[in-house]
Amino acid sequence: MRSLTRLLILSNVLLALAKPHILFVLVDDLGWANVGFNLEEANPEVVTPNLDSLVASGIHLKRHYVHKACTPSRTSVQSGRLPVHVNSVVWDVCNDNTGIPYNMTGLAEKMKQGGYKTHFAGKWDAGMATPAHTPHGRGYDTSLNFFGHKNDFYSQSNIQTCCEEDQSIIDFWRTDRGASDANSTDYSEFLYQKELVGIVERHDPAVPLFLFYAPHVAHEPLQVPRAYYDKFNFMTDDESTCSRQTVKELHPIDPAHPNLEYKCRQQYAAMIMIMDEVVGNITGALKSKNMWENTLMILSSDNGGPVHLPENAASNWPLRGGKYGFFEGGIRVPAFVAGGYVPSQLRGTSNSGMIHIADWYATLSKMAQVDPTDFRAANAGLPKIDSLDVWPFLVGEVPESPRDVLPLGPTSLLWGQWKLLDGLQYPSFWQGPKYPNSSSVEPRIGACQDGCLFDVVSDPTEQRNQFHARPDLVAKLRSRLQAEKAHFFNNSDSFPRSCPSTEEHCACWAARQRYGNFLGPFAMLEAQELPAEQTWLRSK
Ligand SMILES: *[C@@H]1O[C@H](CO)[C@@H](O)[C@H](O)[C@H]1NC(C)=O
Ligand SMILES: *[C@@H]1O[C@H](CO)[C@@H](O)[C@H](O)[C@H]1NC(C)=O
Ligand SMILES: *[C@@H]1O[C@H](CO)[C@@H](O)[C@H](O)[C@H]1NC(C)=O
Numbered sequence: 216m217r218s219l220t221r222l223l224i225l226s227n228v229l230l231a232l233a234k235p236h237i238l239f240v241l242v243d244d245l246g247w248a249n250v251g252f253n254l255e256e257a258n259p260e261v262v263t264p265n266l267d268s269l270v271a272s273g274i275h276l277k278r279h280y281v282h283k284a285c286t287p288s289r290t291s292v293q294s295g296r297l298p299v300h301v302n303s304v305v306w307d308v309c310n311d312n313t314g315i316p317y318n319m320t321g322l323a324e325k326m327k328q329g330g331y332k333t334h335f336a337g338k339w340d341a342g343m344a345t346p347a348h349t350p351h352g353r354g355y356d357t358s359l360n361f362f363g364h365k366n367d368f369y370s371q372s373n374i375q376t377c378c379e380e381d382q383s384i385i386d387f388w389r390t391d392r393g394a395s396d397a398n399s400t401d402y403s404e405f406l407y408q409k410e411l412v413g414i415v416e417r418h419d420p421a422v423p424l425f426l427f428y429a430p431h432v433a434h435e436p437l438q439v440p441r442a443y444y445d446k447f448n449f450m451t452d453d454e455s456t457c458s459r460q461t462v463k464e465l466h467p468i469d470p471a472h473p474n475l476e477y478k479c480r481q482q483y484a485a486m487i488m489i490m491d492e493v494v495g496n497i498t499g500a501l502k503s504k505n506m507w508e509n510t511l512m513i514l515s516s517d518n519g520g521p522v523h524l525p526e527n528a529a530s531n532w533p534l535r536g537g538k539y540g541f542f543e544g545g546i547r548v549p550a551f552v553a554g555g556y557v558p559s560q561l562r563g564t565s566n567s568g569m570i571h572i573a574d575w576y577a578t579l580s581k582m583a584q585v586d587p588t589d590f591r592a593a594n595a596g597l598p599k600i601d602s603l604d605v606w607p608f609l610v611g612e613v614p615e616s617p618r619d620v621l622p623l624g625p626t627s628l629l630w631g632q633w634k635l636l637d638g639l640q641y642p643s644f645w646q647g648p649k650y651p652n653s654s655s656v657e658p659r660i661g662a663c664q665d666g667c668l669f670d671v672v673s674d675p676t677e678q679r680n681q682f683h684a685r686p687d688l689v690a691k692l693r694s695r696l697q698a699e700k701a702h703f704f705n706n707s708d709s710f711p712r713s714c715p716s717t718e719e720h721c722a723c724w725a726a727r728q729r730y731g732n733f734l735g736p737f738a739m740l741e742a743q744e745l746p747a748e749q750t751w752l753r754s755k
């Protein structure tokens with residue numbers, strides 16, 4: 216009997232060991248040309264030595280797709296659905312139906328089922344209506360996160376939410392309560408670094424670890440510590456200041472230097488450098504713990520770089536367009552996998568197969584030896600997962616990516632090498648490799664009003680519109696898109712109000728009344744109201 220128990224324990228340990236540690240880095244608003252590994256020649260404005268060396272030891276993913284904006288990509292990776300089947304709009308976190316529908320099962324829940332310890336740090340932006348919507352509700356053992364699209368990098372005050380006019384409300388959360396230990400203590404990215412490095416240092420390497428790091432960098436507001444900004448003082452050619460981000464009374468750029476006029480591109484470059492350092496320090500911690508050899512790291516941006524100067528200053532050169540549009544510059548993003556789990560013969564290679572960020576849900580579930588099927592969603596009549604396991608393709612066991620078709624939106628579809636843009640898209644311009652031809656103050660230069668068709672494999676920069684030359688293909692893609700549209704989905708969750716009817720916004724009420732001025736869940740606040748499957752929430 217005892218030896219049988221020993222055998223069982225031993226086989227569990229071996230199984231657990233076979234599961235790699237996972238580090239997922241989902242960078243915010245990172246442009247194609249804002250990382251060294253996508254450039255043809257060095258650019259002193261782009262300082263990403265850590266990312267570049269990770270790519271050199273991993274697989275550079277050259278056709279890794281996301282949505283054109285943040286919330287849809289974030290709900291997609293955490294739910295395993297394409298954005299059109301989970302959430303394709305960017306709404307205020309104060310709404311009931313913002314983010315992932317209540318009854319979908321999160322990626323971290325799957326990893327947890329597979330025996331992983333699961334931790335989240337950074338930007339969530341995938342809903343917060345009920346405790347089941349938070350990172351913890353979606354399966355992360357712990358989180359240090361903000362819920363909205365952005366917050367202040369120094370005070371963590373809420374921005375772009377229903378409570379914005381009250382800057383004493385803080386958008387910063389630790390697992391199941393306001394992050395009152397951390398708010399206003401440091402620049403956000405350093406707080407995430409401290410959190411993640413600490414988790415690695417305390418972790419038992421025998422247990423598989425799932426770390427999700429979602430930097431706030433380099434989303435606006437463009438804010439950065441002076442020491443990093445000053446490293447880019449040679450960027451003297453740019454007169455544009457980030458006027459829209461420097462509402463000083465609301466969002467101080469650097470509390471120590473409140474009156475400085477910051478330059479957008481310089482801010483952006485400095486923020487990318489910080490992100491690169493933080494990633495280097497987290498991977499460094501995994502190496503120090505001898506966990507790196509059994510780690511799979513995945514890095515991707517959440518959308519293409521935002522290219523309009525008063526707000527942001529990314530570059531997607533040589534790709535066309537940027538954030539908010541379905542040109543490649545908006546949806547084909549810097550991405551790679553790295554870590555000791557990457558087979559040695561593949562290190563330093565690149566892969567041009569089509570992969571969508573939703574595909575990591577099934578891929579990682581398989582690694583965790585868990586069935587990726589979402590039974591709870593099925594019971595609730597919600598869309599099933601779209602995610603496809605891409606690992607056999609990445610390691611060369613099968614010749615083609617399982618991902619072949621990607622409905623992007625009501626008028627846009629990617630199918631193999633062909634992309635149909637059957638309606639106005641913006642931004643639509645190309646940037647150049649060097650400033651001043653690198654960002655624009657005019658984002659609304661549109662194209663494709665009369666239809667575009669591109670072969671994004673032979674023409675990745677989308678120069679040759681074949682819409683009129685290939686009516687056969689246009690008809691084929693249109694009819695496929697028509698069929699896909701029948702299954703498009705909007706989250707229509709709504710919950711009984713938990714706040715008095717006199718309150719306009721339950722979220723601001725809950726922040727004040729329940730969490731000491733921290734933004735957090737505002738509906739279904741009692742444990743017995745939560746899904747039976749989420750035992751870790753109910754046991755509180
Ligand atoms: C990363 O670690 C290095 C070495 O410990 C340190 O000098 C650096 O400040 C850290 N980076 C950040 C962004 O904290
Ligand atoms: C979740 O699904 C259950 C049935 O599986 C259903 O009773 C409940 O109303 C659903 N909740 C929401 C918010 O859709
Ligand atoms: C910027 O560079 C791109 C690519 O090199 C080029 O197509 C475009 O015409 C240039 N735009 C301007 C305004 O010079």
Ligand SMILES: *[C@@H]1O[C@H](CO)[C@@H](O)[C@H](O)[C@H]1NC(C)=O
Pocket residue numbers: 304703704705
């Ligand atoms: C989803 O909502 C958007 C915006 O309100 C609307 O335009 C679209 O038709 C809706 N789609 C579906 C499938 O309901």
Ligand SMILES: *[C@@H]1O[C@H](CO)[C@@H](O)[C@H](O)[C@H]1NC(C)=O
Pocket residue numbers: 383384385395398399731732733
């Ligand atoms: C956040 O931190 C600051 C500084 O410690 C403090 O004054 C403020 O009250 C805190 N906000 C909340 C909501 O705790």
